[in-house]
Amino acid sequence: MPMIDAALQGFGVLLVWPTVGYLFLGIAIGIVVGILPGLGGLSAVAIMLPFSFLLDVYSAMALLMGMYAVTTTSDTISAVLLGVPGTSASQATILDGYPMARNGEAGRAFGAAYTVSAIGGVVGGLCVIVSLPVIREVVLSFGSPEFFMLAVLGLVIVGSLSGKAPLRGLVVVLFALALSMVGSSPQEGLPRYTFDTAYLLGGIKLVPAVLGLFALPEVLELFGRGSSIARLAGDPTRGMVQGMRDVLTHWWLVVRSIAIGVYIGVIPGLGASIVDWVAYGHAVQTEKNPERFGTGDVRGVIAPEAANNAVKGGALIPTLAIGVPGSPPMALLLVALTVHGISPGPDILGQRLDVLFSLVGALIFANIVAAALLLVATTHLARIAEIRGTNLVAIVLVAALMGSWMATRAVEDWYTFLAFGVLGYFMKRWNWPRPPICLGLVLGPLIERYLHLSINVYGFEWLLHPLVVVLEALVVLVLVTQIRRSYRSRG
Amino acid sequence: MKRSASTLAATAAIAILAAYGQAAFAASYYDGKTIEISVDRGSGGSQDRICRFMASHLATYIEGKPKIVVRNRPGGTGVVATNWLYDQAPKDGTALGCFLPIRFYQDAYWGTGGKKSLGLKADVRKLVPVAGTAVLTVTYVRSDVGGGIKAPTDLKGAPFFKTGGQSITSTKDISFRTIFDLAGIRYNYVTGYQDSADAWAAVLRNEVQQHQSGIPHYMKVVLPTGVNTGKVTPLYYSSTQRIPELAPAIPAIDFVKKYGGKPEGMLWDLYQTSGAWRAFFLPPGTPEAAARAFESGFQRMLGDAAFRAAYKERYHLAPEWIAGRTALDREMVDPYRRSGKSLASFKKGYIDKARKK
Numbered sequence: 001m002p003m004i005d006a007a008l009q010g011f012g013v014l015l016v017w018p019t020v021g022y023l024f025l026g027i028a029i030g031i032v033v034g035i036l037p038g039l040g041g042l043s044a045v046a047i048m049l050p051f052s053f054l055l056d057v058y059s060a061m062a063l064l065m066g067m068y069a070v071t072t073t074s075d076t077i078s079a080v081l082l083g084v085p086g087t088s089a090s091q092a093t094i095l096d097g098y099p100m101a102r103n104g105e106a107g108r109a110f111g112a113a114y115t116v117s118a119i120g121g122v123v124g125g126l127c128v129i130v131s132l133p134v135i136r137e138v139v140l141s142f143g144s145p146e147f148f149m150l151a152v153l154g155l156v157i158v159g160s161l162s163g164k165a166p167l168r169g170l171v172v173v174l175f176a177l178a179l180s181m182v183g184s185s186p187q188e189g190l191p192r193y194t195f196d197t198a199y200l201l202g203g204i205k206l207v208p209a210v211l212g213l214f215a216l217p218e219v220l221e222l223f224g225r226g227s228s229i230a231r232l233a234g235d236p237t238r239g240m241v242q243g244m245r246d247v248l249t250h251w252w253l254v255v256r257s258i259a260i261g262v263y264i265g266v267i268p269g270l271g272a273s274i275v276d277w278v279a280y281g282h283a284v285q286t287e288k289n290p291e292r293f294g295t296g297d298v299r300g301v302i303a304p305e306a307a308n309n310a311v312k313g314g315a316l317i318p319t320l321a322i323g324v325p326g327s328p329p330m331a332l333l334l335v336a337l338t339v340h341g342i343s344p345g346p347d348i349l350g351q352r353l354d355v356l357f358s359l360v361g362a363l364i365f366a367n368i369v370a371a372a373l374l375l376v377a378t379t380h381l382a383r384i385a386e387i388r389g390t391n392l393v394a395i396v397l398v399a400a401l402m403g404s405w406m407a408t409r410a411v412e413d414w415y416t417f418l419a420f421g422v423l424g425y426f427m428k429r430w431n432w433p434r435p436p437i438c439l440g441l442v443l444g445p446l447i448e449r450y451l452h453l454s455i456n457v458y459g460f461e462w463l464l465h466p467l468v469v470v471l472e473a474l475v476v477l478v479l480v481t482q483i484r485r486s487y488r489s490r491g
Numbered sequence: 492m493k494r495s496a497s498t499l500a501a502t503a504a505i506a507i508l509a510a511y512g513q514a515a516f517a518a519s520y521y522d523g524k525t526i527e528i529s530v531d532r533g534s535g536g537s538q539d540r541i542c543r544f545m546a547s548h549l550a551t552y553i554e555g556k557p558k559i560v561v562r563n564r565p566g567g568t569g570v571v572a573t574n575w576l577y578d579q580a581p582k583d584g585t586a587l588g589c590f591l592p593i594r595f596y597q598d599a600y601w602g603t604g605g606k607k608s609l610g611l612k613a614d615v616r617k618l619v620p621v622a623g624t625a626v627l628t629v630t631y632v633r634s635d636v637g638g639g640i641k642a643p644t645d646l647k648g649a650p651f652f653k654t655g656g657q658s659i660t661s662t663k664d665i666s667f668r669t670i671f672d673l674a675g676i677r678y679n680y681v682t683g684y685q686d687s688a689d690a691w692a693a694v695l696r697n698e699v700q701q702h703q704s705g706i707p708h709y710m711k712v713v714l715p716t717g718v719n720t721g722k723v724t725p726l727y728y729s730s731t732q733r734i735p736e737l738a739p740a741i742p743a744i745d746f747v748k749k750y751g752g753k754p755e756g757m758l759w760d761l762y763q764t765s766g767a768w769r770a771f772f773l774p775p776g777t778p779e780a781a782a783r784a785f786e787s788g789f790q791r792m793l794g795d796a797a798f799r800a801a802y803k804e805r806y807h808l809a810p811e812w813i814a815g816r817t818a819l820d821r822e823m824v825d826p827y828r829r830s831g832k833s834l835a836s837f838k839k840g841y842i843d844k845a846r847k848k
Contacts, residue, residue: 042535043534046533046534046535046539047534049535050543050547139692140692140695140696141696142696143693143696143698144693144698185658186658186683186685187658187659187682187683188658188659188660188846189657189658189659189660189661190660196610198566198568198570198571198610198611199566199567199610201566201567201568201570201610202565202566202567202568268688268689268692318692322691322692322695322716323688323691323711323712323713323715323716324688324689324691324692324695325688331535331688332535334711334712335535335540335707335711338710338711338712339805343711343712343714343715343716344711344712344716345715345716345720346715346716346719347715409563409564409565410566410571449683449685452683453681453683453684453693453698456681456683457653457681457698
């Protein structure tokens with residue numbers, strides 16, 4: 001099918017009823033899902049998947065894509081206002097977004113986040129189209145050794161997430177790597193550190209752990225403080241406009257963060273759980289005045305929010321090109337496509353190019369619409385930061401507990417939430433960085449799996465693979481930069 | 492003669508009354524009722540999707556046309572759902588489980604060194620199976636292995652190739668290793684890929700050259716992007732029946748024979764007991780009439796042309812499900828019952844051998 005015809009058909013059908021109706025329905029559901037802690041795009045797509053089988057292919061894709069595309073736009077709300085990640089992709093946003101709310105700058109955080117989310121989502125979608133001629137080669141150039149090195153690179157970024165205590169960050173990430181071994185060994189499938197419980201066979205569940213780590217300490221602090229989240233009064237509308245201007249001011253950071261998002265999305269298996277951390281860590285490493293990060297710096301919102309929307313477009317690329325899902329929700333999208341008789345690879349890149357354009361169009365349109373809707377609501381949303389904290393504690397706690405329970409719907413999810421909540425409380429109190437735990441839990445299994453595979457397949461010669469050498473150099477560069485910064489800040 | 496005729500007549504009358512009674516039970520019992528089917532894996536995965544697909548059609552074939560809802564109870568690789576069905580599910584015929592139970596049958600009949608699967612409290616032998624299917628898998632290799640592979644028998648004399656397994660203890664890995672060993676095919680055993688999508692990517696970039704996929708992944712990804720483009724060649728599949736849609740692949744038993752191997756002995760028994768099954772179960776203590784209502788419901792469904800067409804449209808193959816406790820006991824459970832602990836020891840040694848390599 002000629003590309004122009006496919007583009008016109010694919011984009012055009014999104015403007016026609018009922019497809020446009022399903023697109024807006026998907027956007028609405030996605031916005032709500034993103035706000036509620038613990039749900040995320042995967043849960044939403046899994047729930048709506050069976051319904052999509054009953055629709056025509058364009059409506060089905062509009063519904064699913066509309067939903068999936070916007071969860072990482074609306075998840076900013078709970079991250080900024082409550083210090084609780086709405087989805088796993090907004091963990092890093094908390095580090096500066098929540099302090100901004102406390103400084104009376106919630107409107108500014110939202111203005112920056114939604115603007116950059118829209119841009120990131122649009123660019124991520126356009127990357128799918130632009131990369132069509134070279135998709136296969138790019139995706140297939142990454143193997144187990146490259147995945148291992150990417151995961152190691154992600155780990156060394158931990159130093160930049162540890163504020164002024166990189167050694168503490170290192171200790172925490174090693175602790176988290178040990179925790180990530182709970183469950184079953186990837187090569188043997190045998191139980192490991194499960195204390196004879198079936199619940200731990202699947203490892204420590206990330207959602208209740210992260211919610212406990214960040215939500216419970218904030219809830220306790222809100223309760224203890226008694227005042228509102230915002231310590232200072234702010235003008236939400238003026239703040240929103242300022243946030244949008246910040247995006248223009250830091251345009252180069254926006255570009256780099258989007259590139260990180262697309263890049264990580266293209267690599268199957270890395271996923272949205274780390275993209276925000278990598279983008280945030282990169283910002284801390286490369287921007288001026290890094291000591292301001294973590295205190296309410298708008299750049300600390302711009303970087304992760306740009307990346308976590310751009311990653312969606314990136315994840316589409318391997319999914320459609322070779323049938324390898326770029327992320328867990330993409331695996332479900334693949335199912336929806338095949339149920340409608342469309343296969344990845346030559347089929348969707350050739351005969352059914354219109355469906356590809358329809359998917360990309362839905363992604364782009366949904367990002368713009370969601371950002372616009374949420375920008376309009378910014379003024380009202382920002383006022384939540386002025387509500388007395390004790391009035392919010394119950395809501396936040398219930399939302400966090402509900403989100404935790406969604407992990408496996410077992411009461412043990414709450415035990416995990418409480419255990420990590422206690423840990424997070426003391427870590428916050430004694431100034432130990434919490435973000436490295438998230439990185440360690442996500443990257444630990446990847447590091448173990450891909451190291452084992454690399455050695456099994458290649459011996460040790462993989463250390464000299466060209467891309468691996470580049471990544472090794474990057475790792476050294478990041479480490480050297482961190483060490484130099486650490487010495488400079490002391491001296 | 493007279494006595495036997497009257498006995499026959501009486502038996503027939505009782506049978507008719509029982510059948511009528513059963514149908515009457517079902518028709519009146521399930522009228523207005525809701526049946527809950529628990530799936531032992533999380534929502535969205537292949538297990539969840541196929542259980543929901545079956546559930547979405549089943550109500551039409553149960554007398555009384557009850558409402559059916561599906562609920563996921565993931566955890567412990569099936570332990571949570573199995574324990575729930577055994578212990579806590581209502582035993583009045585309104586609860587079913589859709590499980591992958593093979594590991595638990597192995598525990599029950601072989602014993603895992605005296606230790607059950609982690610956290611398993613249920614005795615799976617007491618669950619009542621009403622319908623099930625052997626999970627069909629297809630093994631394929633890259634077409635550029637050795638001098639080029641176009642047919643399943645072209646691996647003869649091929650140099651070592653690397654397999655893409657999932658874990659040393661997984662049924663998939665044991666399954667393809669046993670077939671390759673029976674056929675005398677040389678391979679380097681690589682394992683640790685997370686799932687079929689991960690392994691498929693590894694095959695595409697030539698990191699490994701072989702994998703064994705379940706039918707959903709094979710039909711929707713491997714076939715259109717690999718087999719049809721000539722990149723990979725399917726070798727064999729796990730069914731004993733010829734399936735034209737999977738050509739040129741052949742049944743595993745034929746594959747072994749074509750290479751001069753003999754499908755017999757402990758290695759063959761291990762292969763036969765390594766295949767996964769997917770089945771619907773009732774909790775122990777469910778009324779007999781309820782069990783029969785489900786068996787006949789599944790039988791009607793599996794025999795209905797409309798259902799078979801819908802199944803084929805979704806899964807690209809005709810359904811190979813069987814219904815009825817007797818048939819399931821023979822096909823699904825008996826291999827474990829017959830093989831006993833000696834096969835368990837053999838399996839342990841076979842796994843240990845892979846671990847030491």
